[in-house]
Amino acid sequence: MSDVSDLRNDDAVYRTLLESTKAIPWKIDWATKKFAYIGPQIEALLGWSPESWMTVEDWAMRMHPEDREYVVNFCVAQSQAGIDHEADYRALTKDNGYVWLRDVVHVVRKDNGEPEALIGFMFDISERKKTEEKLLVLQKELEALSFKDGLTNIANRRRFDASLEVEWESARSAGQPLSILLFDIDFFKQYNDLYGHVRGDNALIEIAQTLSLALDGPRDLVARFGGEEFVVLLPQADASVALKVAERCQRLIQKQAITHAHSPLDQRITVSIGVGTVTPGAHMKPSSFIEAVDQQLYAAKKNGRNRIETVQVAP
Ligand SMILES: Nc1nc2c(ncn2[C@@H]2O[C@H](COP(=O)(O)OP(=O)(O)OP(=O)(O)O)[C@@H](O)[C@H]2O)c(=O)[nH]1
DSSP states (O other): OOOHHHHHTOHHHHHHHHHTSSSEEEEEETTTTEEEEEOTHHHHHHSOOGGGOOBHHHHHHTBOHHHHHHHHHHHHHHHHTTOOEEEEEEEEOTTSOEEEEEEEEEEEEOTTSOEEEEEEEEEEOHHHHHHHHHHHHHHHHHHHHTTBOTTTOSBOHHHHHHHHHHHHHHHHHHTOOEEEEEEEETTHHHHHHHHOHHHHHHHHHHHHHHHHHHOOSTTOEEEEEETTEEEEEEETOOHHHHHHHHHHHHHHHHHHOOBOTTOTTTSBOOEEEEEEEEOOOTTOOHHHHHHHHHHHHHHHHHTTSSOEEEEEEOO
8 A cells, every 4th residue: 555655746646636526627827827737527518628728818718708807807816916716607618508617726826925826626516506596586486475465466565565665755756646545345244254264265366356457557556455455556646547546446346246145235245445646745654645545445434335535645
């Protein structure tokens, strides 16, 4: 058996070790910017023969154009400063594909501190990047889900609150009106009691769909406000537009004719609607506007249900 000192002197052993790892070793002479060495594994990974890696130019040109400027500038700056570093980028393959690489770089310095050479390893990190990308997609899906109501599939209260905040600011700075419609299903407790919770859930889903169909503005939003209440946000809509939309919603729900034998109104599901319009002023809060619209909804209930009550809130 050879001892360690034998091994240290044995270039062939080192070469075998270097060339049998998955990581691809390389060395660049700093003065000439030429490759002194690159492991033969590079050919299996990217298709370019080791001999074709002549200078740092070859390295830079075989990088995805979107990664090139940042990675090259970063590596040059770190090398000049004598700092070991690493960079991730997409390397071009001979058949015009890309492979994600991580280059881990050690700066060999002369006695005066200036770089003499760079030595490093390239790692194939494409699998890791794929996992990261999948995670990103999943995260986006999760974010979207967290803004959706699980039962009706329309926007949830959180989404409504977030949209209202944005639209409120936009209306305030543009000096434009915005309107809100609050819906509450009439005698829904009786509906649940008579038909059961599952039919109750289905009725909520159907009404959510109908309300979605009633809107046509690009920024209009329908959301589940809670329980059997829905809300519609109408940016840039004045009182007359808001009333028209409310009437359209009421009509469509009537047309939908979901039987409700225990409703004294029409023997089908009806809704009460509170409508409010405001041009937000500097000191007004969205919550006090919602409060005012909620009072209209309450008035619609008190005044007989299946009706619309409106308010124009002073800024
Ligand atoms: N099926 C089902 N029912 C719900 C859901 N959320 C709220 N509800 C029901 O909605 C009903 C609301 O009852 P109330 O607040 O008394 O109102 P109402 O019976 O509609 O009476 P008015 O609003 O005064 O006309 C309750 O029975 C709740 O159980 C839901 O997700 N699914």
